[in-house]
Ligand SMILES: Nc1nc2c(c(=O)[nH]1)N[C@H]1C(S)=C(S)[C@@H](COP(=O)(O)O)O[C@H]1N2
């Protein structure tokens with residue numbers, strides 16, 4: 001028997017629930033605790049039968065009475081032509097931060113990272129960031145124009161684009177303002193609010209390089225492209241031509257279906273590794289030019305205010321970062337014993353090489369298990385075993401990418417950047433576990 005099996009074996013004597021969440025999710029608690037038992041007894045039918053017997057023996061007799069759904073007809077097929085999550089999971093929602101913005105059309109809703117598994121964000125839970133509200137655009141009326149330094153400017157319909165050779169790739173998108181409220185001090189209670197402007201999807205579309213080649217891009221003079229959306233926000237972004245010709249995708253697909261309206265239906269730019277603002281939604285135009293455009297969203301927003309009062313511009317790449325999602329702020333550990341500490345790591349420069357986890361505020365570190373395949377500019381799920389002894393603990397994760405970059409402590413970041421920034425906070429996140437099991441957001445120096 002491995003150490004882990006022994007630990008879980010001991011857990012069988014422990015009370016039922018070991019994890020609850022401030023915002024509910026009781027159903028999940030019970031399910032996990034059952035899976036722990038099944039795992040301890042070994043896989044397979046014989047194993048689960050033994051686990052069930054043990055459960056009944058321990059005084060839980062739920063298994064002994066047949067519920068109604070074992071004795072009646074269920075729902076017919078296609079009762080929901082587009083399937084929905086179980087009503088028991090209705091607590092898992094995108095949430096907005098009341099009062100964060102003056103109007104809900106120029107605002108954010110956050111991904112509930114604390115309730116997700118693996119690396120893919122379900123489309124209905126993908127965070128939203130709109131500068132002027134979202135639209136459900138008629139795809140037959142939508143057009144994409146490519147102009148500027150090209151031999152032949154062209155206008156594409158969606159049908160034109162979907163006939164071209166396509167790619168499907170998994171990438172993360174993170175708003176440059178993610179974790180922005182935490183620069184000066186601890187601000188928000190849960191991982192949904194501290195890190196939830198983050199998502200990861202399989203995007204399908206045509207490489208921008210394919211389109212630029214079709215139009216005959218002037219490779220001698222072209223230095224930058226400008227991407228423009230069809231909403232009313234005049235949100236335009238400059239992208240260096242090397243990047244535009246590398247892995248940028250003009251995408252219509254997200255996780256196997258068309259983009260959702262909130263995420264740019266019918267067309268959005270996917271700029272792997274770069275902050276979300278450059279992932280222009282409702283994409284209608286790409287212009288090829290020689291200079292950066294210095295648009296409003298490149299001069300007064302999405303810039304870094306440095307300690308000397310100067311603004312740093314065009315820091316577009318989302319540097320290596322990670323966060324523990326379970327357990328995380330707002331959750332409560334109901335008993336000491338074994339926990340699978342789990343989280344996400346990502347880097348705009350490439351692949352995650354290693355994630356270290358500390359349970360004592362950064363004094364000691366152990367390397368976590370990375371779930372493979374570890375993909376380029378995508379979220380990577382990590383897991384590590386932890387036995388909580390019921391005393392104070394501070395949980396942290398520190399990611400390292402394949403360029404050798406190490407995720408910094410907040411103190412290191414502040415030493416260079418000061419405390420008045422909003423964007424590009426990729427500091428190590430700390431979650432404090434109190435002896436009563438409550439998990440809260442803290443900063444340790
Ligand atoms: N046309 C348009 N594109 C846009 C925006 C917008 O308001 N309008 N917001 C940008 C910002 S700041 C981010 S972080 C991402 C958010 O993408 P999502 O809403 O799909 O999560 O879209 C970017 N693209």
Ligand SMILES: [Mo]
Nearest residue numbers: 175176276277
């Ligand atoms: Mo953003």
